[in-house]
Amino acid sequence: MAKLELRNLNKTYAPKVVPVKDVSLTVDDGEFLTLLGPSGCGKSTVLRMIAGLDAPTRGRIFLGGEDITSKRPGDRNMAMVFQSYALYPHMTVSENLASGLKLKKVSRADIEQRVAEVSRLLGLDELMNRKPGQLSGGQRQRVAVGRALVRQAQVFLLDEPLSNLDALLRERVRADLKRIFAAQKAPVVYVTHDQTEAMTLSSKVALLNDGYLQQLDSPDRIYNHPANRFVAGFVGSPQMNLLTLPCKGRSAMLGDFQIPLPDLPTVPPEIILGIRPENVGIARPGDTSFVRGRVNVVENLGMNYLVSTRVESHSAPTQIVRALLPTDRRWNEEEEIALTLPPQHLHWFDVQSGDALIGRQMAGVYS
Numbered sequence: 442m443a444k445l446e447l448r449n450l451n452k453t454y455a456p457k458v459v460p461v462k463d464v465s466l467t468v469d470d471g472e473f474l475t476l477l478g479p480s481g482c483g484k485s486t487v488l489r490m491i492a493g494l495d496a497p498t499r500g501r502i503f504l505g506g507e508d509i510t511s512k513r514p515g516d517r518n519m520a521m522v523f524q525s526y527a528l529y530p531h532m533t534v535s536e537n538l539a540s541g542l543k544l545k546k547v548s549r550a551d552i553e554q555r556v557a558e559v560s561r562l563l564g565l566d567e568l569m570n571r572k573p574g575q576l577s578g579g580q581r582q583r584v585a586v587g588r589a590l591v592r593q594a595q596v597f598l599l600d601e602p603l604s605n606l607d608a609l610l611r612e613r614v615r616a617d618l619k620r621i622f623a624a625q626k627a628p629v630v631y632v633t634h635d636q637t638e639a640m641t642l643s644s645k646v647a648l649l650n651d652g653y654l655q656q657l658d659s660p661d662r663i664y665n666h667p668a669n670r671f672v673a674g675f676v677g678s679p680q681m682n683l684l685t686l687p688c689k690g691r692s693a694m695l696g697d698f699q700i701p702l703p704d705l706p707t708v709p710p711e712i713i714l715g716i717r718p719e720n721v722g723i724a725r726p727g728d729t730s731f732v733r734g735r736v737n738v739v740e741n742l743g744m745n746y747l748v749s750t751r752v753e754s755h756s757a758p759t760q761i762v763r764a765l766l767p768t769d770r771r772w773n774e775e776e777e778i779a780l781t782l783p784p785q786h787l788h789w790f791d792v793q794s795g796d797a798l799i800g801r802q803m804a805g806v807y808s
């Protein structure tokens with residue numbers, strides 16, 4: 442088992458196509474790292490460089506302290522699971538599982554033992570004599586994972602393995618993957634653009650945008666302490682409210698409501714205030730600190746209403762604040778509403794750079 446380390450990894454395809462820019466990170470034994478980000482941000486390119494399918498333009502890759510940057514894919518002892526399953530259609534499940542080991546000239550007894558172990562672990566025993574064409578999508582995906590597990594690789598790489606499954610099946614297989622990889626000792630690198638997968642599966646998330654690593658942190662810290670405006674807006678559904686507000690004295694102005702600013706060396710003319718819809722509350726009788734607005738739109742999400750509120754004033758542009766509210770009270774459009782913004786749930790970002798202004802731990806960003 443071995444630690445995987447990427448140092449200042451860059452990939453340039455053409456002068457203007459630079460999908461990966463200076464990415465550094467480590468994945469320890471037993472760690473499950475997710476590369477998360479929007480389409481085209483460079484996730485698959487990072488994974489392909491780890492696998493050896495693409496060469497970095499600059500930077501190095503280490504496995505267990507050994508520089509493997511120039512090693513051929515076949516010599517890296519990594520197992521990869523693709524979105525497309527990549528199973529042999531003419532072979533049975535059992536033969537598919539065993540095929541990689543046969544090529545490596547593993548003894549017949551060892552192959553039988555490992556295939557039986559993985560089959561038991563993944564619940565494939567009933568399916569061993571079927572061919573991929575006779576399996577459902579979820580079953581095929583389990584076989585694809587089985588092919589990787591059977592190899593006892595030093596690193597597991599998974600590229601959007603659930604994206605071909607429907608929503609219900611995705612949830613089930615996601616739980617299976619969590620259980621299976623929790624039992625593995627090797628580092629796992631998992632690519633997805635689905636934040637729920639990243640948050641539920643990972644011990645560590647690397648959030649990429651435009652080829653740059655935005656934050657490398659635990660799912661909890663990514664959610665509760667986003668390093669910048671991009672991370673804050675990308676993670677969380679419904680999305681965090683991100684309001685650009687004018688500053689006056691030591692306050693940000695939301696309509697006529699004054700929100701005390703954090704302790705900053707200088708007060709900027711404008712600042713971005715972030716608050717998640719689930720943290721916006723309804724003022725109770727006796728509350729003195731609230732912002733008044735009018736209900737703009739009400740969306741029924743089943744468990745909650747997502748209520749968009751218009752906050753207007755003579756001196757500042759109109760803002761929309763979205764709140765996730767219980768369904769025990771109905772809200773009508775244009776009704777007056779008083780919202781609370783608890784100070785402990787406020788995030789502040791610089792308008793120019795987008796960086797978080799407080800609570801950011803730079804040391805954790807490139808750990």
Ligand SMILES: Nc1ncnc2c1ncn2[C@@H]1O[C@H](COP(=O)(O)OP(=O)(O)OP(=O)(O)O)[C@@H](O)[C@H]1O
Binds near residue numbers: 455482
């Ligand atoms: N072989 C290539 N030649 C030129 N450009 C490429 C090549 N492979 C990828 N790219 C470009 O690099 C960028 C990153 O691609 P990559 O596949 O890594 O993104 P991704 O984050 O995995 O996206 P998705 O979620 O859509 O798969 C994209 O703009 C893509 O068009």
